[in-house]
Amino acid sequence: MDRTRPALLLPLLLALLTLAFVALALIRPLDHDESQYVAAAVLTAHGQFPYRDFAYLQTPLQPLLFAPVTLLTGSVAWPALRLLNALLGALAVACVYRAARRGGAGQRPALLAAAMLACCDILLFSVATARNDALPVALLAAALPLVIRAGNDRATRWSAMLAGLLLAAAAAAKVSYALPALAYGLYALRDRRHRPLWIIAGAMPIAALVLAFYVIAPLGFVFGTLDFPARAPDQYYRAIGKPWKLSWWAKPLDTVKFLALGPALLCLALASRFRWRAHGGRAIDWMLWGALAAALLPSPTWRQYLLPVLPLLFVRLAIGWHVAPPGRRTRLALAVFACAGLAPSVEAVMRAAPGVPMIEALRQGRAIRAALDTARVTGPVATLSPQFLPATGRLPDARFATGPFYFRSHGLLGLDDERITHLVSRATLNAQFARPPAAILTGGEGRWTSGDAALERALERWATRHGWRPVPVAGARFRLYVPPR
Template sequence: MERFPPLPCSPAKAGAQSGHPPSRVNILLMLAALAILFITLALLRPVDHDESQYVAAAALTAHGLLPYRDFAYLQTPLQPYLFAPVAALAGPWTWPALRILNALLGVVTIACIHTAARTLGAKPKAALACAALFATCDILLFSIGTARNDALPAALLAAALPLIVRPAITHKTAALAGLLLASAAAAKISYAFPALAYGVYALVDRRHRPAAILLGTVPVIAFVAWSYATSPAGFVFGTFTFPARAPAEYYALRPWKTSLPAKAIDTLKFLALGAALPALALVARDAWRRRTVGLLDWLILAGLIAALLPFPTWRQYLLPALPALFVRLSMIPPPSRAWRIAFATFAIAGLAPSVAALADSDGLSLTQAQREGRAVGRTLDRRGLEGPITTLSPQVLPAANRLPDPAFATGPFYFRSTTLLDASQERALHLISRARIKLDGSTILTGGEGPATSGDASLDHALASAARDAGYDAIPIPGTRFTAFRPPARAPASPQPVPHNSP
């Protein structure tokens, strides 16, 4: 295992040899423009039902409930705690606020890639070009355009790169790198692969100060251990069992989707929507010619393994490999004209899905979803319906000034399960499945799960049917897709016989 070969000149000399690097003011202006662009795209991108559990988790945590202990969360635990203050401050604007936050984290990720490339010794134009190419990848644009849990770990991973590619690594920078990489894994488990890859690499190349790295991970390890202690069964199910077993159950009737040929096609497709595919090819060719595998190469490989292990592979799964990939790309001499044309072509292709999403007339806009959420709140207020709401679309509830029923905090994603847990386990882990719908008297809200949100309308139909069968009253929400169901009025208790002292 060899370290990436050092450059023959320092970053400062590299900048001098290639002309004046962009000034700090110019870089800040570019980042500000990028932030405006990303925020605009995030606010205009149609709604995706993937956002449901992340908005719900932030809102519930903001109100003092704990992931795993009080509601199910199907990821590692860090994001709800970090995003809860944003949800508390944003209130009814929680959903768009989380999208804006993710867009800004995307800007941070790009800035850190540029910084890492310059720290490693890349020329100013090369560092800027590679950061720009990364910004065109659909893998990134989707991940930072929705209220999912992809942007935070990517930013944490990218923030560690300038620290670990330094020629001289101090105890302080090593500990900070350990903290950042461990935090990325605590936000999304797939980022544990690059984190572990760096830890193993540091054991071989001792200049990376493995003891200091380990020390930096201690606060995160303690936090994760505490999260586990709050509900061991809930933690294991949310972070390991559900991700491992749920896809096979969900795609049981579509086995092609979880096949190796489908994985190969999907992976190539997602990499080709942006410059990641030619970048990977060029980096692999360069590593082959050098006959060396450096630190960044190991991080790329670890990120790809993290992406390819789950079935099926989705575009956001490939994000852990990209920060190191584009930093590594910046160290390759300028490619030929044919390569430059290929990079430009793939970069344009990476923008196409975002343009298509913005032009999709069948998609539901965030503005409309927020408007519908407010309409839901007004209708419930008029009817005097308070308390948590049972719904597969908990992301609309902050706008309605309501919280989701904790048993439905995962949106449609556990509800569509049938065999992952039995009835007693569901009760213990605050979950309800379609196979065992149990209504507790909460108000029910249906209509948000369907094709307009990349969802399955049959799930909402099942919940609505259960409500009707239980005697709930349907209350259409004017001007929206939603219908609320009011629980039947409880019959007054029968009068108890008055005790008397007759013999």
């Protein structure tokens, strides 16, 4: 069958997949999770550095790589970042297919595994929003053909260095990817065909880059990459009256729920039945255990935390299917789970039927720009929704680069540390606004962006109390406040 399959079929399938991901990126509902990633890329594009000039609550690679995109795309930076993530998602699926083929899987099992990956809601959500999920999973998936090659034969110096570079870069884009990368490094010390010293050499430039950010701004770096992710979720869920989300029994329920929205749950059960015939393939297993640990360590568990598991799982599954293809009942069950994985995206498309959300976001951005022009505001704008600002041609106030996520916390940092890290919360708004912004924009944090409109009332109360003038914004979604004349 492989010999008779048209040579153009694989590029055609990849093109169709890419178009589907691009369409989903434009149609997916707006999400306040995107705020800090759009803001970080825009601020970096204008010469500011994460941790030193603005707070960033992740490891630093993505703003550096995405900054040129926002600089080139200007007012359409937000949809451009969504489209970039869609392309990275398609790349991740293609790399899973390539790794499966490199591991000895036939074309049919490799295509089936790649298709199963593309039907997981975990992936579909991650590649259709401007978050920091698509870049690290694409980097991880790109390393897998090199890992498989080293296990089947012997890594060259350059392939080992490239694998180390890609895995280190994935961890530098999102810290949870450090565990599968570390697991591979430990396995390479056990199986010297992977050339561990060259893997380390490949990882060193990325490690040096991350270390440089720590040296430049140690407090901001530690708080953004380790302290905030460890403490803020617990504080938030207790504050909103949902401490059960942090309980021991909620974690397995959430994990099963997210894996069941797609074929990943069934495939995880199927993959556990296969044993590697080649000794070197066990590196994938080590990385898979590392990815599972990274997904289950945070509380609560969210679907994007499980994303590092998927490329490893489906590569392993494709190679196992080459030896023992799935039967009729298994294929039927996989089809049912695949439909379950597509259901949330289909629902998003149906909800967006009256209008494309990203087009609506740009329309709102133009209305905000007109209001800012009318008020002659040229400086940074304080808002919990900085993802709307690229369309206005204004920069976000650096203290609001994290969107609503630090603002809704309390007591995580003292006043002096907030000033050092360029942060402000509701409780410290009066003290930190001794140096006020050029304008205050509200209305983007609400149910229509999966946010909490109550957070913005603190900004509005401050503006009203200090005599700031409201400026009309067409469309009535947003409210703009500017200083008194």
